[in-house]
Amino acid sequence: MSANKESSLVQGYIELNKFCQSGDYERALKSAGKILQIAPTEQKAFHCKIICFIQLHNFKEALTVLSNPKNAALAADLHFEKAYTQYRLNCPKDALQTVDNAPELTLALKELRAQILYRLEQYQDCYNLYRDIVKNTTDDYEDERKANMSAVVANLAALNPNADLPQFE
Amino acid sequence: LPPPMEAIPCKPLFFDLACNFIEFPNLDDKTGAANSKKQGAGITGLVKGFLGWGSDK
Numbered sequence A: 001m002s003a004n005k006e007s008s009l010v011q012g013y014i015e016l017n018k019f020c021q022s023g024d025y026e027r028a029l030k031s032a033g034k035i036l037q038i039a040p041t042e043q044k045a046f047h048c049k050i051i052c053f054i055q056l057h058n059f060k061e062a063l064t065v066l067s068n069p070k071n072a073a074l075a076a077d078l079h080f081e082k083a084y085t086q087y088r089l090n091c092p093k094d095a096l097q098t099v100d101n102a103p104e105l106t107l108a109l110k111e112l113r114a115q116i117l118y119r120l121e122q123y124q125d126c127y128n129l130y131r132d133i134v135k136n137t138t139d140d141y142e143d144e145r146k147a148n149m150s151a152v153v154a155n156l157a158a159l160n161p162n163a164d165l166p167q168f169e
Numbered sequence B: 001l002p003p004p005m006e007a008i009p010c011k012p013l014f015f016d017l018a019c020n021f022i023e024f025p026n027l028d029d030k031t032g033a034a035n036s037k038k039q040g041a042g043i044t045g046l047v048k049g050f051l052g053w054g055s056d057k
Helices: A003-022 A025-038 A043-055 A059-067 A069-075 A079-088 A092-101 A107-119 A123-136 A142-159 B033-051
Strands: none
Touching: A003 A025, A003 A043, A025 A043, A043 A059, A043 A069, A043 A079, A059 A069, A059 A079, A079 A092, A079 A107, A092 A107, A107 A123, A107 A142, A123 A142
């Protein structure tokens, strides 16, 4: 890589980083595009581009770009982002498949998988997964997760009133 | 005449917690911030030197 190209790449990333930090997704998207024009194989710029589309709620464009065979190498590691866009586009079956194709079930993928199972009305699997997640996480969203879990339990109870389910106060 | 009132199950609240994992990757290695951190360490080294602790320079 020429020194000139390298320095404009660093400049591009400094700009991109600034917009990412400030949450200016429109400008960050443009910066990422500029970087990819100079160096089309920049995985991190591609990753940022996808995050921008998602933050801008442009899930359709995110999925189109992720699914484009031309971007296969760039998108190879973005399992979570792809599954999330599929989930938001109301394709829970595709989303589940994407999650299960990932080499490793990370915490993010687990959380998403539980939400997908809820949407697929697979409440028993969903409940089991949530129990696992709750046991193994400590973050600021424990109340929300508990709310999700009680939604799952409510659905399970509606399906089978005699099931042995936890009580929520 | 309105029909008699009837209880119906309400749709439970369900939060999207996975969205919190939608994050930008760390770009420090690309922006040279990792290098400037080393420079920062260099400055503290200088200060240390000034205070008489940094004898390695």
